[in-house]
Amino acid sequence: MIDSGFNTDGLVLLAGILFIVGVLTTKFSSRLGVPSLVLFILVGMGMGTFIYFDNAQIAQMIGVLALVIILFEGGIQTKWSTLRPVILPSLSLATIGVLITSGVVAVAAKYILGFGWLEAILFGAIIGSTDAAAVFAVLKGQNIKPRLEATLEAESGSNDPMAVFLTVAMIEMITLPDANIYSLIGSFFVQMILGVLLGLIFGRLAVWSLNQINLDSSGLYPVFATAFALLTYGVTAMMNGSGLLAVYIAAIVIGNADIAYRHSIFRFSEGFAWMMQITMFVILGLLVFPSELFTIANVVNGIMLSMILMFVARPVAVFLSTIKMNFTRKELYFLSWAGLKGAVPIVLATFPLLAGVQGSAEMFHVVFFVVMISCLVQGSTITPLAEKFGLTGPKVSEPTHSLELISLGKADAEMLEYRMEDDAEIVGMTLLDIPFPSGTLVNAIIREDKLIPPTGNSMIKGGDFLYILAPRKHKKALTGLLQKKKSSTGEFERPYAN
Structure with a gap:
């Protein structure tokens, strides 16, 4: 003891x-x-x-x-x-x-x-x-x-x-x-x-x-x-x-x-x-x-x-x-x-x-x-x-910045952090052209450890970390949008309406 x-x-x-x-x-x-x-x-x-x-x-x-x-x-x-x-x-x-x-x-x-x-x-x-x-x-x-x-x-x-x-x-x-x-x-x-x-x-x-x-x-x-x-x-x-x-x-x-x-x-x-x-x-x-x-x-x-x-x-x-x-x-x-x-x-x-x-x-x-x-x-x-032995892979970068909010309490909203994959469908598109669910707001983009202030003309690139404020009811739709891969035709479907 x-x-x-x-x-x-x-x-x-x-x-x-x-x-x-x-x-x-x-x-x-x-x-x-x-x-x-x-x-x-x-x-x-x-x-x-x-x-x-x-x-x-x-x-x-x-x-x-x-x-x-x-x-x-x-x-x-x-x-x-x-x-x-x-x-x-x-x-x-x-x-x-x-x-x-x-x-x-x-x-x-x-x-x-x-x-x-x-x-x-x-x-x-x-x-x-x-x-x-x-x-x-x-x-x-x-x-x-x-x-x-x-x-x-x-x-x-x-x-x-x-x-x-x-x-x-x-x-x-x-x-x-x-x-x-x-x-x-x-x-x-x-x-x-x-x-x-x-x-x-x-x-x-x-x-x-x-x-x-x-x-x-x-x-x-x-x-x-x-x-x-x-x-x-x-x-x-x-x-x-x-x-x-x-x-x-x-x-x-x-x-x-x-x-x-x-x-x-x-x-x-x-x-x-x-x-x-x-x-x-x-x-x-x-x-x-x-x-x-x-x-x-x-x-x-x-x-x-x-x-x-x-x-x-x-x-x-x-x-x-x-x-x-x-x-x-x-x-x-x-x-x-x-x-x-x-x-x-x-x-x-x-x-x-x-x-x-x-x-x-x-x-x-x-x-x-x-x-x-x-x-x-x-x-x-x-x-x-x-x-x-050659058993190491490429380093996966993690954001050195962090965007946090004071408790949202009953606001029924949440801040999401998401890393964009190179083959994601919205990569190469501007924020203005992306059909985000209603009430969604991109607050910050972290690219190569640098903060990119988002505007409507900001283009999404592979490896970007997006910090997005979204209503909880649209979280599933937003996640689906971010995870959607590029189609073989290269055409973008617009399943979400603002």
Whole structure:
């Protein structure tokens, strides 16, 4: 627990310092070539010199809550058009790939750590999955080819049920010798099915609610959306389904729907996810005492298991679980190297601690060490490796300007931000000639980081960011107009009337 010498004022001060350090850490991490989450963990370990914290249960609760927020943010940013072609390889990596990785690591743990077979399989299960928080953090803002990025993000967002199932099943097999393995397998499929179904249901319910409700403040819409993420996890978990999978699927549904205050929700979710990521990794860092982590045995064992994981287990799992799925050899090498470990293995390593499994303390420290090596070595070399293999795509520009309004309240209007594609039908037309729905007003055009004051003669170009104020009742029609592609005849249809 946290040292009782800390009072409320001290904790508030500590939180302020923590987030300031965390934000500054993200600023310098790119310059140092080190993933920010590694620095967050190091900050937590450094703070552990004057803050005593050893409550694994609180760390586990904070970790799960943070993962819900991070998965939600990652899901709403995922485009269905990019995700759809990689569903099969992602699911294969999230299930078969995790099984293979866990099995290979379990064999290594048996002989390196001297565990029994059940404890070794438990260790493999804990470390077998890729981590959504780590993958989303490292890939964000990079120009990795969309197919590879989508595969990794979908895998990391959907492999938690398999990792949790294997971990819980092994703990039950160890602590309850008469546990029925067949009932455990059945519970896994129940978790997966409930996770998918409830994720779809709550996702659609959230979309309907966001579009139907008329709140007094636009700032409440992001809070409302986040509340649905927490509700989705809570209800699904209470029904013995996979709450994390449900949150990720619900987020994909929400992110690909036409919802009110879309960009406000996205911005809020991104900031909130960063806050939870900082909190989670610092807390996990606090849970580890350097004097117990950096023993000769943990360092040697951690390095050996990390090498086996990175150069044997993960590559074997990737190559076997993606057979005949049209990946090139370089792409498979990249997918193998990009299987980052992070918060999920550390959080799962608290399960045997709380269950009192023999050797769980050693297991936790070795898992922590393996995660550190994975984040430090793999996380810092993903982008250079992608560039060397020619797996990077063109940079997609994002607006450096932002146009925001004070809450519109009951005005029943919304500000939309839209990036024009090169093949959009209105590209090359002037604002005066575009049949916008009634009451629509283009407030700003951002072109190559420059503000173009809109006039009737302003011509739309590919790559432009349009900021458009429109009545909500015309939002669907406006979106259809902006997304409409050029026809083969080159003639423009005028389905909208002012």
